[in-house]
Amino acid sequence: MxxxxxxxxxxxxxxxxxxxxxxxxxxxxxxxxGGKWKLIVVHNLIEGPKRFGELRRAIPDITQRMLTLTLRELEEDGIVNREVFEVVPPHVEYSLTEIGQGLETVMSSLGDWGRSNFQQRRNAVA
Amino acid sequence: MxxxxxxxxxxxxxxxxxxxxxxxxxxxxxxxxGGKWKLIVVHNLIEGPKRFGELRRAIPDITQRMLTLTLRELEEDGIVNREVFEVVPPHVEYSLTEIGQGLETVMSSLGDWGRSNFQQRRNAVA
DNA sequence: AAGTATACTAACAAAATTGTGCCTAAAGGA
DNA sequence: TCCTTTAGGCACAATTTTGTTAGTATACTT
Structure with a gap:
């Protein structure tokens, strides 16, 4: 195994x-x-690059700090790419690297499981 | 999405x-x-039922306490089944429920990703 | 001149997670 | 009689994670 x-x-x-x-x-x-936000952030980048602020709005419960930390770690692990545009006000785009995009299968199977688990447990109650 | x-x-x-x-x-x-051990425990139950002690040996870094807590939560969430055999010394078996078994796809895609990510990053260094 | 927008950092506080050590029951074996 | 085995419980401590608040830079707009 x-x-x-x-x-x-x-x-x-x-x-x-x-x-x-x-x-x-x-x-x-x-x-x-691992970590509370890693997969959530990856999930939000699957559709394409996003700016810091966009991610923040898409993940309402995350704080600026946690988003920063999470993105930094994902970057270190080669999962996320950070592109800085030298303008003002600052413009930074985050996207999935090739390795990060490899997580698409994981994310979609996780989604499938979430959907059916959710349903099964609902039905079990009803 | x-x-x-x-x-x-x-x-x-x-x-x-x-x-x-x-x-x-x-x-x-x-x-x-989420949580540090959830997926690891599920991963170890994919092959079939295991006793508490077996799990503990299979996951060297987990403590008794954390294994207990993790199993309890997985049980509450309908992912893991707990079967007690009324013998002495006690015998308790943990297995995946139907919902838990639904995670097989997740686990295998996670494994695929782990393997290829590991390789890509190795090659990048070499 | 003050306010707005963006993407942060730093210091500190609180909360959640995780770990450690010690204890229990009950039967069987040495 | 004491030791072993199994599957934990419980109290406390340490660590990690997460949150809060305040502040930075720069240019543009009002």
Missing amino acids: CEMEINGLKMPESMDEKTRSQLCPVVYAVSKL | CEMEINGLKMPESMDEKTRSQLCPVVYAVSKL
Whole structure:
């Protein structure tokens, strides 16, 4: 289950279970996408580039600070691209990198699950 | 993007953007699967039922307390099933409910992304 | 001259999450 | 009789995350 190839080599059998589990692609993915806002921000960038303020309006409960922090981390992890236009007032656009766009499948399956889970639980009550 | 049907009815246009964004299936899904360990635990239950201790060994960094809390929440959200065998010493088995199993697609796409992201970033350095 | 807009940063405070250590029950084995 | 096993509970502490408030720069508009 937790195989992750390194330079085409499978993980060595010798590796202990702890180190090995940390190399699981799912665990790896989760480590990059954890945090309250990461997936929400990615979700909002799926449709295309957005400015800082647009993101803020699209995610009503996030604070400026948290949006900044989240974007910085996503940028560091190569998921989000930050493009600064040298004008005044400042204009900064955020978009998904190639890696970030790779999350489209994840986002859509998450959406599918959300929809059907929501329905099933509604029906269970009714 | 953020459509979620309620009993076959689309979300009313009248709803404000804040409430609406909270009804987005992706936002909904993320709200259920947020938290540091949720997805990791689900990931470990994909292959089949596991006992408390097995999960604990499979997730070396989780503490008993966090595993308990995480399982409780997943149970409340109808994602995980808890089956108690009345024997001594106690035997409790955790498994994915139908809703939980619906996450298989999410988990595998997450795994795919983890794998390719990992590779791309390695190559970028090399 | 004052106000507006944009995209922030910094200092600090509060809240949520996570971790640690110790305790329990009940049966069986040494 | 004491130790082991399993699946936790409970109190407290530390850490991380999140939120609040105030402030910055620059040009344009009124």
